[in-house]
Amino acid sequence: MGDRIAIRTCPLCEAGCGLEISVRDNTVVRIRGDMNDVFSKGYICPKGSTLKQLHEDPDRLRQPMVKRNGTHVAVSWEEAWAEVDRGLSAVIATHGRESVGAYLGNPGAHNLSAMTFNRVVLTAIGSRQRFSASSVDQIPKQVSAGFMFGTPVSVPVPDLDRTDLLLMLGANPYASNGSLATAPDWPGRLEGIRARGGRIIVVDPRRSRTAESADEWLAIRPGTDALFLAALINAVFAAGRADVGAHLADHINGLDDVKHTLAEFTPEVVERVVGIDATTIRRIALELCDTAHAAVYGRIGTCTVSFGTTASWLVDVLNAVTGNLDVVGGAMFPLPVAASPTTRGKRGIGKGFKTGRGKTRVRGFPEALGEYPAALMAEEITTPGSGQIRAMVVLGGNPVLSTPNSQQLDDAFASLDFMVSVDIYLNETSRLANVILPPPSHLYRSHYDLALLNFGMRSVANYSEPVFELPPGVPDEWEILAKLAAIAQGLGAGADPATVDEVTIRSIIEATVRDETCVIAGRNPDEIYDALSGPANGSLRGPDRILDLTLRIGPFGEGFGANPEGVSVAMLKRHPHGVDYGAMVPRVPEVLRTPTGKIELAPAELLVDLPRLRASLNDDPDAMLLVGRRHLRSNNSWMHNIRVLVKGKPRCTLQIHPDDAVRLGVVDGSPVRITSRVGSVVAPAEITDGIRPRVVSLPHGWGHDVAGTRQGVAHEFAGVNSNVLTDHEAIDPLSGNAVLNGIPVSLVAATA
Numbered sequence: 001m002g003d004r005i006a007i008r009t010c011p012l013c014e015a016g017c018g019l020e021i022s023v024r025d026n027t028v029v030r031i032r033g034d035m036n037d038v039f040s041k042g043y044i045c046p047k048g049s050t051l052k053q054l055h056e057d058p059d060r061l062r063q064p065m066v067k068r069n070g071t072h073v074a075v076s077w078e079e080a081w082a083e084v085d086r087g088l089s090a091v092i093a094t095h096g097r098e099s100v101g102a103y104l105g106n107p108g109a110h111n112l113s114a115m116t117f118n119r120v121v122l123t124a125i126g127s128r129q130r131f132s133a134s135s136v137d138q139i140p141k142q143v144s145a146g147f148m149f150g151t152p153v154s155v156p157v158p159d160l161d162r163t164d165l166l167l168m169l170g171a172n173p174y175a176s177n178g179s180l181a182t183a184p185d186w187p188g189r190l191e192g193i194r195a196r197g198g199r200i201i202v203v204d205p206r207r208s209r210t211a212e213s214a215d216e217w218l219a220i221r222p223g224t225d226a227l228f229l230a231a232l233i234n235a236v237f238a239a240g241r242a243d244v245g246a247h248l249a250d251h252i253n254g255l256d257d258v259k260h261t262l263a264e265f266t267p268e269v270v271e272r273v274v275g276i277d278a279t280t281i282r283r284i285a286l287e288l289c290d291t292a293h294a295a296v297y298g299r300i301g302t303c304t305v306s307f308g309t310t311a312s313w314l315v316d317v318l319n320a321v322t323g324n325l326d327v328v329g330g331a332m333f334p335l336p337v338a339a340s341p342t343t344r345g346k347r348g349i350g351k352g353f354k355t356g357r358g359k360t361r362v363r364g365f366p367e368a369l370g371e372y373p374a375a376l377m378a379e380e381i382t383t384p385g386s387g388q389i390r391a392m393v394v395l396g397g398n399p400v401l402s403t404p405n406s407q408q409l410d411d412a413f414a415s416l417d418f419m420v421s422v423d424i425y426l427n428e429t430s431r432l433a434n435v436i437l438p439p440p441s442h443l444y445r446s447h448y449d450l451a452l453l454n455f456g457m458r459s460v461a462n463y464s465e466p467v468f469e470l471p472p473g474v475p476d477e478w479e480i481l482a483k484l485a486a487i488a489q490g491l492g493a494g495a496d497p498a499t500v501d502e503v504t505i506r507s508i509i510e511a512t513v514r515d516e517t518c519v520i521a522g523r524n525p526d527e528i529y530d531a532l533s534g535p536a537n538g539s540l541r542g543p544d545r546i547l548d549l550t551l552r553i554g555p556f557g558e559g560f561g562a563n564p565e566g567v568s569v570a571m572l573k574r575h576p577h578g579v580d581y582g583a584m585v586p587r588v589p590e591v592l593r594t595p596t597g598k599i600e601l602a603p604a605e606l607l608v609d610l611p612r613l614r615a616s617l618n619d620d621p622d623a624m625l626l627v628g629r630r631h632l633r634s635n636n637s638w639m640h641n642i643r644v645l646v647k648g649k650p651r652c653t654l655q656i657h658p659d660d661a662v663r664l665g666v667v668d669g670s671p672v673r674i675t676s677r678v679g680s681v682v683a684p685a686e687i688t689d690g691i692r693p694r695v696v697s698l699p700h701g702w703g704h705d706v707a708g709t710r711q712g713v714a715h716e717f718a719g720v721n722s723n724v725l726t727d728h729e730a731i732d733p734l735s736g737n738a739v740l741n742g743i744p745v746s747l748v749a750a751t752a
Helices: 047-056 077-095 107-111 112-125 139-151 184-197 224-237 255-261 267-274 280-292 308-321 374-382 406-414 475-490 497-513 524-531 542-552 571-572 610-618 659-665 712-716
Strands: 004-008 018-024 026-031 064-066 073-076 098-102 131-132 164-171 199-203 216-218 294-298 389-393 418-422 433-437 458-461 581-582 626-627 654-656 672-675 680-687 693-699 748-749
Touching: 004 026, 018 047, 026 047, 064 077, 077 098, 077 418, 077 433, 077 475, 098 112, 098 374, 112 475, 112 497, 112 542, 112 581, 131 374, 139 308, 139 524, 164 280, 184 199, 199 418, 216 693, 224 267, 224 280, 224 294, 224 308, 224 610, 255 308, 267 610, 280 294, 294 308, 374 406, 374 672, 389 475, 418 475, 475 497, 475 542, 497 524, 524 542, 542 680, 654 659, 654 672, 659 680, 659 748
Parallel strands: 098 131, 098 389, 164 199, 164 294, 199 216, 389 418, 418 433, 626 693, 654 680
Antiparallel strands: 004 018, 018 026, 064 073, 064 433, 458 581, 654 693, 672 680, 672 748
16 A cells, blocks of 8 residues: 555543654554644654554454353454343343443543443433543542533633743643643643743652652642642732732622631641641742732642542632633633533523532432442442442443452452443453453544543644544444444344434434524524535544534534634544644633623532531641552553553552651562552552652552453553552542542561
8 A cells, every 4th residue: 555644643641642653555654743733743752652552462352352151252243242232131121221330431531432422322321320530530620610610621721831830739741741731742831931931839749750840849748739729828818919800800709708718727727737838838829929920730639639629629719819810821711622511502601510410329429420439339339229230331441450449349340240341452340341342443543632622722623534444344433332322222232333323413413403502503403414424524424423513513613604714524634733723812701601600719519628628637647648650651551561661660669758668677679568448569669759758659550460351561560559559438528539649558568
């Protein structure tokens, strides 16, 4: 087939870097950054160049697997579908639809097929027993944003390219780029702040790579971010400097409520528990007020703690009271190119956000964002009674490694009547499945960051066509999901995924034309269907057709003739390096979707957590606490089978401060046993002064020594699973997020 260059966006993380893929005779020869990409401009991290290795990985599944006599064997798609139909139908017929649970993994957020068809699967299953990686990651930020601004994607992000002071908590962008703040090359953008004379302050128990490059590192005690933020806000009010700005003055509720409810959290009161002195807290509070362009950014380290939602809320309160919300160089609301909850509906007002529309069967824990806490999956499976989960559908996730009390969940999954995994690997979770349905390689699929560009620092759109055509007989990922939905609905193993696709797009169109605020309100649904599906539009199907509709009704959309130069899939195909509609702009009040049409600075649903926060002032500041960490060449658990990413010096080590090592009799490289309330693991010590005393760190996503998997490289570099130590009973009460950081542990030197 000769030589050619394929352009696509990297689907491996939130950065959305453009890739230039050199292909010769249907083989990838080289992958490098796309210098012409409108967003990344040639930048990529080490992971992006390994799409070739991922595509060619001999351990990546090419055929469905069915477990027979305890062993997974490769079968035809027809055999696999028959087994899925038999297993799911039997459980539903015997125990009802509420007996089927579903778990959605992190890779789905970077996957156009999953973003458009996972919901189709969930709807077809018809159960409220839904769980996802969101509740071990970002859901606190979405809950707090929902209550404050009206939707769970109304998340302000730091305007990195124009700020002069960045206060960053619980984030390490040099290792993991941004999160819920989409932009390629965070390191370069951070260096740009300092190059123009700005400052960066990093708040983290570890001296991370990002902290090393910052102007100031504050070694906070894990889990106390909410107290630190409350004290900063208190200091702003105490100095008489609270000022939301003229642009927000008429669009905000609750300023006095915030002042009064946080009055007791003075810098002097919190400094003992937080580990940052009152003088420093007051200085930083005033710096945020005095700097013309400043922003506060909190990420996974502030979410995966006991006060994740409260900390997420206080980040935005601090941005507001220092005059840095919705202003250039501050924390701003993205304007995504594709239609989203912040651009659809009536501008400036909406239904608002709620949680608790259902509760878990065992513990009565409330729903958030349509799902229950992943930490509670095991008890919903193992506790007898009406509604007990007897079957699981796992869509692109590895919860046995990534959710709390892993051994408990492992045992629970093993007890199920039936389980199906949609996964490219036979891994720690899918090894427990009766059927594994493997999607094709990323290079066989189209791509658009439908979820992550909701949080983009620029209004950018990049569409990627497949690099290779699908081999004969191999279904696309959306077809796998559509057929799984059809079987769950009771249509049998012979159901045609194209029928599900047709029903899906018709229902979306009909709902859209009924929306009085939409550009195609009142139009004939058949007319819109023909415009999307006809030969003149490339006869689009599946995710591409849904994406095309979403783009065309978005703020920059073609509007089905209303704006002929606007964006569509066809237009993006003509611009393979992407289209950039510019930097963020102030969006209040039109961005708001609260019932009052105002920013709710002090939602009652969030204020209820303050008594618990007050009680945490009595926590023991000398307790030994465990935190996680990330690495540039790692992406949770699923990139650990790529040798180029895991080779070299072992990374699954327990970082420990020299003072603690001496006290415990631990030497560098020696084994240490770490024990929590729920489990115990042994890891080699890495003694470093780059961590706060009385804090230890173990990376997330390892533990690949489990029997029954088929990932040779990952098994060779197994490491230990930190989530053996995380406690399923430690949950943020406002969002249901798991507590993966700040875990009380004890340490002893172990024998080799």
